Amino acid sequence: MSFIQAILDGLLVGGVYAVISIGLTLVYGVMGIVNFAQAEFLMIGMFVSWFAWAYLGLDPVLAAPLSFAVAFALGWVVQGQLISRVLKALSVAQIFLTVGLMIVLENGALLAFGSQFRSVTTPYQTMSLSLGSLFISVPYLIAFAMSLACGVALWWFMRTSWFGRAMRATAQNPMAAQLMGIDTALMYKLAFALGVGLTAFGGAVVLPYVTVFPQVGGQFVVLMFTVVVLGGLGSVAGAVVGGLAVGVIQALSALFFPIQLQNLVLFLVFIVVLAVRPQGLVGAS
Amino acid sequence: MKRWIAIVVIVLVAMAVPQVLNPSGYWMRVFTLTLLFAAMAQAWNLIGGLANQLSLGHAAFFGIGAYTSTILLLKFGISPWIGMFAAGALGGLAALVIAVPTMRLQGHYFALATLAFGEVARVIANVWTSLTGGPGGLSVPFVPPSFAAYSFKQLLPHAYIALVALIIVTVIFEVIRRGAMGYRLRAIRENAAAAEVIGIDTTKVKLQTAVISGVLTAMLGTLFAQVAVFFDPDTAFSAASISIRVALIAIIGGVGTAVGPILGAFFIVPIEELMNDLFSSGAAGLSQLIFGVILIVVILWRPRGLVTIFEALRARLQGRGAQS
Numbered sequence: 065m066s067f068i069q070a071i072l073d074g075l076l077v078g079g080v081y082a083v084i085s086i087g088l089t090l091v092y093g094v095m096g097i098v099n100f101a102q103a104e105f106l107m108i109g110m111f112v113s114w115f116a117w118a119y120l121g122l123d124p125v126l127a128a129p130l131s132f133a134v135a136f137a138l139g140w141v142v143q144g145q146l147i148s149r150v151l152k153a154l155s156v157a158q159i160f161l162t163v164g165l166m167i168v169l170e171n172g173a174l175l176a177f178g179s180q181f182r183s184v185t186t187p188y189q190t191m192s193l194s195l196g197s198l199f200i201s202v203p204y205l206i207a208f209a210m211s212l213a214c215g216v217a218l219w220w221f222m223r224t225s226w227f228g229r230a231m232r233a234t235a236q237n238p239m240a241a242q243l244m245g246i247d248t249a250l251m252y253k254l255a256f257a258l259g260v261g262l263t264a265f266g267g268a269v270v271l272p273y274v275t276v277f278p279q280v281g282g283q284f285v286v287l288m289f290t291v292v293v294l295g296g297l298g299s300v301a302g303a304v305v306g307g308l309a310v311g312v313i314q315a316l317s318a319l320f321f322p323i324q325l326q327n328l329v330l331f332l333v334f335i336v337v338l339a340v341r342p343q344g345l346v347g348a349s
Numbered sequence: 350m351k352r353w354i355a356i357v358v359i360v361l362v363a364m365a366v367p368q369v370l371n372p373s374g375y376w377m378r379v380f381t382l383t384l385l386f387a388a389m390a391q392a393w394n395l396i397g398g399l400a401n402q403l404s405l406g407h408a409a410f411f412g413i414g415a416y417t418s419t420i421l422l423l424k425f426g427i428s429p430w431i432g433m434f435a436a437g438a439l440g441g442l443a444a445l446v447i448a449v450p451t452m453r454l455q456g457h458y459f460a461l462a463t464l465a466f467g468e469v470a471r472v473i474a475n476v477w478t479s480l481t482g483g484p485g486g487l488s489v490p491f492v493p494p495s496f497a498a499y500s501f502k503q504l505l506p507h508a509y510i511a512l513v514a515l516i517i518v519t520v521i522f523e524v525i526r527r528g529a530m531g532y533r534l535r536a537i538r539e540n541a542a543a544a545e546v547i548g549i550d551t552t553k554v555k556l557q558t559a560v561i562s563g564v565l566t567a568m569l570g571t572l573f574a575q576v577a578v579f580f581d582p583d584t585a586f587s588a589a590s591i592s593i594r595v596a597l598i599a600i601i602g603g604v605g606t607a608v609g610p611i612l613g614a615f616f617i618v619p620i621e622e623l624m625n626d627l628f629s630s631g632a633a634g635l636s637q638l639i640f641g642v643i644l645i646v647v648i649l650w651r652p653r654g655l656v657t658i659f660e661a662l663r664a665r666l667q668g669r670g671a672q673s
Contacts, residue, residue, distance in 0.1 A: 098457040149649050155456040157652040159403060160600055163593055164648060167641030174634030278634070286468060289461050297457075328472045331465045338462045339450035 069198055070315040076204040078311020082304045083211040084266035084284065085291035086218065087259035093298035094235040094255035095151060100162040102263055103281035103288055104169035105135045109264025110276040111177060117184045117271075124184050125206055128214075128268035135264030136257045143256035148249065166281070173278035183275045203272040210269040214262065215304065222300075231255055235298075263288075286327070287314075290334040293342070363512055372503040375626075378576075381504060383618040384511035385573055390598035390610030391518045392565035397596060398605035399526060399534040400558045403456070406447065406463030408591035409470035410440040410563045414570020415577075415585045419487050420480065429499040433571040440567020441560045443470075448559035452552055464588060471586035486581030489574055499575055507576050514572055515611070518565055523607050525561070534558060566595075601647050603654025612655050617643075 088102045109131035116127035142165065150157045191202040222228035233241040234251040242248050267276075274280070291310050295302025310330065317329040363384075370377045389411065396402050417439050418432030427435075451462040474481045481487065492498045501507065525531050533554045536544040545551050574580060584590065594617075602613025620643070624636030651657050 098461070146645065146649070150652070153652050156403060156600055156604060157648050159457065159460055160597060161645060161648050163597070164641050164644035167589075167644065168638055171634035171638040171641060175638060286465055289465075293458075293461065324472070324476050328469060328476075331469045331472070334465045335450065335462055335469070338454060338458060338465075342454055342458050 066319065067316075070319050071312055072198060072200065073204065074312035074315030075308055076201070076208045076311070077315065078308035079208040079211045080266050080270055080307075081287065081291050081310050082307025083214050083269075084263050085288045085295075085303045085307055086215065086300055087261070087263035087266075088288050089292045089295065089298055089300060089303045090262070091256055091259040092292070093300070094231060095147070095252055097147060097151070097158050097162070098297070099256075099259070100159065100285070101166035101169060102260065103285040104166050104173075105139070105260040105263045106267040106284055107173060107276065107278065107281040108135055108138065108169070109267025110271050110274070110280065111173065112264070113268035113271050114182050114184060114276050123186060124271040125210055125269050128210060128265050131268035132261040132265040136261035139257035139260035140253050142260075143253045147256060148252065151252070170278055170281060177278060179278060181275045181277045184271055186272050189272055201273075207269040207272070211266065214265055218258075218262065218300075227251075227254060286331060286334065290330055290337075293334060293337055360516070364509075367505055367508040370508075372505040374504075377504040377508055379619055379622045381508045381511050381576055382622070383614050384508065384515045385569060385576070386595065386598055386618050387611045387614030388511065388515040388518045389566060389569050389595045390602070390614055391515065391522050391607070392562050392569065393595045394599045394604065394607075394610050395522060395525065395565075396559050396562040397599055398609070399522075399531060399538070400555050401538040401605075402452070402555065402559070403460045403596065404463040404562075405460045405588065405592050405596060406465075406467035406470075407562075407566050407595050408467045408586045408588060409443055409447065410566035411570040411573070411591050411595075412470055412474060412582070412585035413439050413443055414567030415574035415580055416474065416481055416487070416570075417567070418571040419489050419574050422492075423487070423490055428497060429571055429575055430497070433568050436571045437564040437568040440570070441564040443567075444559045444563025445556065447563075448556050452555045452559070464592070467586060467588050467592050471582055471588075474582035474586055481582065484581060484583070486579060486584075488579045489577075504576070507572075510572060511576075514569060518569075519607055519611070521561070521565070525558075526607070530554065530557070597644060601644065601654060603656025606654075606656050608659075609654050609656045616655060 084106060087105070088099060091097060091099050091102070109128075112131040112134045113124040113127040116122040116130055117124045120127075122130075146161060146165065150161050186203070188202040188206070193200045193202065193205070222232060230241065230246045231251050231254060233244065234246060234248050234255075238248050241251070287310060291306040292303055293306070294309055295304070295306030310333075313333060314326060314330060317326050321329060366380060367377060370380060389407070393404065393407050396404055414433075414436035417436040418429045421427040421432040421435060422429055447463065447466045451459055451466075454462055475484050477483075492500045494500045494502050496506075525534075533544070533549045536547070536549060537551050537554060541551055570585070574585075598613035598617055599610045600613070601617060602611065603609030617640075621636065621640055624639055628635040647655065
């Protein structure tokens, strides 16, 4: 039974991983840039939500749109001022610009907020629903539901809106898109802002069960990369599958291995997938 | 000829510097660390610069080097001079283990895979408590000072050892770069498929480079352990302060050139040490924040590294010389 329980928990947590990682894969899919600073936007989302909870009395999950908006605005500026300059540069410059951004954001947060751990208290924090002999943790369920709603909204946006189609066109062929009258620079800004906004949104919804501190991004960075590599870098559908898979892998390894080795299993899965199928499990070869 | 004079002058200056510094003072420490990081960035430069495989996992080799010699000294009383070669052997082996599954990967994928490998090494060092002492870390035991025991009263000898190490690694880099292997690596970097067609065993060449880089980095890890005296898994296997920093030094200086890592180290390490010193009590994170800003500025302003400033200067001087 604990086996099924672990899979259930893993799927719920994995849904959030999916949304966090869709942001990363979206940026790569549209611009071909791996954003090593992506996890820092998760941290920013968590902080925005925490402050909204502490000072405005807002539930952290309801503050998620606010987290999204703050990260979106920040991402817009970062793309316009920094990333846009290395779009055609060597991959060395691309990788290390985002690494620099990661260092700046993490230490900026350390400077602004201090190194203490912050958490929220919510009335539903310890609640769970019973389903036969299974338990569904309410904070996990809420986070999952919010992620699902966010994912559906993104899907709808990308499929039906003009902006969504223009962005996909830019991803496929920037030159052709530009010739069709699409402002590709604007699309890149939109993609980056949307990507980091989604990750920040995920940061807010996990706040009821994850503690926030400036280095929290480090705990998620390999996890996010594992999700997108499992699904195939650049594939949004793949990120959903990858997110659920990583959630389940984590929950199951917690069942069989001591807590210190939990991440090790994830790293090994990551390396094996990279070595065997770098195009991802669902991606076409 | 001119070039050789410049090199001799720089080496002589580097040899003279420790003489004017306080033998165990703060600046001696900064100088030693700068030389060590320059040497590590040079070792990284082999795989990162010549083969264009951007490793973010060099902390794995570094940590293996620091731990191997220190554990041999602690458990068997073996001198770190000998331990250093054991460290190199293990570092090379680790490089082989990492390189075999990841060598086909390029660009971002290779960076990600090596980052994960570095983290695997860190987790293992934290968990394998019976061997490494776990999160509590290891102290290099005190032994009566002598050259054979690699133990000194002052920092001064460490500075000279670091200088020799930097020279050796730089010579190895230059020999490889100018030799047949350098040409093969360049061919692979420009066009891997074409290199394969003209008969270069691309996998073999990349593996060789990775192993040499791993051996050198592990041996430098031993030197670092002797200077640091204490370390734990999170510092010796740190992604941020070892893997990323070493790569950054080479990139900020100028990747793929022999001068780049040295220039980068002398630019970054002193600034970082100074800022840590100035701000550590005041505001946590400020020095790292400034470091990150410098990094972003250099990458946007000089994507090929600070070394291009000198190239531009020389070009301008020569241009002027031609006019007059």
